[in-house]
Amino acid sequence: MRNEFLALGLAAMLAGCATEPAGTAVEPSSRYAFWRPAPVAGAPDPNAAVSEAPADAWRPIDPADLLVMELKEGGRVVIELAPEFAPVHVANIRALARGGWWNGAAVYRVQDNYVAQWGNNEAPVPMPAGVVKAPPAEYDRPLAGLSVRPLGFPDAYAPMVGHSGGWPVGYDPEGGRAWLAHCYGMVGVGRDLAPDTGTGGELYAVIGHAPRHLDLNIALIGRVIEGMGLLSARARGTEALGFYKEPALHVGIARIRLAADIPAAERPAFEVLRSDSDSFSRFVTGRANRGGDFFQRPAGGVDLCNALVPVRKKQ
Amino acid sequence: MRNEFLALGLAAMLAGCATEPAGTAVEPSSRYAFWRPAPVAGAPDPNAAVSEAPADAWRPIDPADLLVMELKEGGRVVIELAPEFAPVHVANIRALARGGWWNGAAVYRVQDNYVAQWGNNEAPVPMPAGVVKAPPAEYDRPLAGLSVRPLGFPDAYAPMVGHSGGWPVGYDPEGGRAWLAHCYGMVGVGRDLAPDTGTGGELYAVIGHAPRHLDLNIALIGRVIEGMGLLSARARGTEALGFYKEPALHVGIARIRLAADIPAAERPAFEVLRSDSDSFSRFVTGRANRGGDFFQRPAGGVDLCNALVPVRKKQ
Secondary structure: OHHHHHHHHHHHHHHHHOOOOOOOOOOOOOOOOOOOOOOOOOOOOHHHHHHOOOHHHEEEOOHHHEEEEEEOOOOEEEEEEOOOOOHHHHHHHHHHHHOOOOOOOEEEEEOOOOEEEEEOOOOOOOOOOOOOOOOOOOOOEEOOOOOEEEOOOOOOOOOEEEEEOOEEEEEEOOOOEEEEOOOOOEEEEOOOOOOOOOOOOOEEEEOOOOOHHHOOOOOEEEEEEEOOHHHHOOOOOOOHHHEOOOHHHOEEEEEEEEHHHOOOOOOOOEEEEOOOOHHHHHHHHHHHOOOOOOOOOOOOOOOHHHOOOOEEEOO | OHHHHHHHHHHHHHHHHOOOOOOOOOOOOOOOOOOOOOOOOOOOOHHHHHHOOOHHHEEEOOHHHEEEEEEOOOOEEEEEEOOOOOHHHHHHHHHHHHOOOOOOOEEEEEOOOOEEEEEOOOOOOOOOOOOOOOOOOOOOEEOOOOOEEEOOOOOOOOOEEEEEOOEEEEEEOOOOEEEEOOOOOEEEEOOOOOOOOOOOOOEEEEOOOOOHHHOOOOOEEEEEEEOOHHHHOOOOOOOHHHEOOOHHHOEEEEEEEEHHHOOOOOOOOEEEEOOOOHHHHHHHHHHHOOOOOOOOOOOOOOOHHHOOOOEEEOO
């Protein structure tokens, strides 16, 4: 078994070295094949893995880590913050929420297959005291101190990918660094050119195929866990980068608050499936090996952004 | 050089074998790292690679391979068909268009981060003569006969990925098979359970992160090359799988025609960058190694669905 494995792996290694002339017909041979695990027969149903997860496989989200955006038209977008990855930016965001900085702000940019972005960019507003104007480049952090569950499948962008504390991460075991990945629904900090890292006032959510080339180049601060459709189903802006041409198209934000600042009776509450739980491992195996009546051929793999950690409203 | 390569590759091979206990802290070590190419310094700007492509790097799309959907509310969605991958389904789709089968149909399902789907599912209409009711499972095809440009980066779903004739494909050099990949904007054939493969009457477009687990399980027949926002920016359906609860939410389709059946003066015309051109190779290298003033750290890789072949209106 190990020998077969080695032989296939050697072919995989040589694959990346070869430079294939453009337009050459590819013959059936293994010389380009990258190594990946084999499909798993009889894998768990991923939805059942979640619905059957025991109570202790879930962790509650701290109300200080929940950002609640209410739109003027009605509807609510809830974002889980990731202070363990971008502490200065998250502290800024908490200060901006507490200072009411986004109350009256707007979604002003929606670019198809990319991002929806909001803040006060189109009509600047002074920031409350305590906001760090030039935060450090919180694009990655030490791997040490995290408990990462390796995904187990190859990735085009990072040496390794997996999940830590419920977050999709890329990491480099050699260099000892880890970073959040730009999956669907992840929220990042708009910025200008280097060395600007943005304050956290202008935020965007990914609404298309994961733009992973942004990883390590922008501070990600969390992810949308409720109300994605209120951002993703917007008319696309017609200006460059999806900015709305007419201010009338802006989507008004009534207010953004931390859940911790909302009276307990009205406060939304959520739980995340622990990414170090057996239930999450069953979920990943199931996502990588879809079965049931519909699927004829399981892939034997799943990419990081198709294995996002399940979240549910707290009962 | 080759020796370093082998050493890293051996680590990569062993990676997939190891079973990491859930919750174990990962130490900085290379034992899990999958092999991937190094970043390229001074890579081309991908947009410039396209804008500077010579005229002979572009191929016109045959009007018989262009499906033009007009919405009752106004607006047009144009789909390039892929007869080389799903000939029976594409023949069905041409017959349905020529028979006017979709005129009066609707978009009846929009599921966030997944698909928008249209047809006559909610109000069945008899099909014109000549439509094959039970097409074969055109989920893959022989690799022989295609000219595939290997992407050059690892993939979680397929042994190899690349581009052939402008299409994003997965392929298996050992088994000699190739298949279209479920990238953003790709269009597939809705079906019921096996062995049903769908006629081609009910179609969907991918509007979120690539659901690659559907590869090899559904017939893909093309991709949207104009008007994606008319599908992706729709209110999400609130029923299971994103079906609209109220028929009033259905998005009416005025008609769907082949460009070949539209008078020449009104006929839309598009060109695709040849995926076997040097310009496309420069585009891929640039997408994998973003530079310029904004990007601080190029990824050194790109995934298949972030390297879709550029299309432009024909001058």
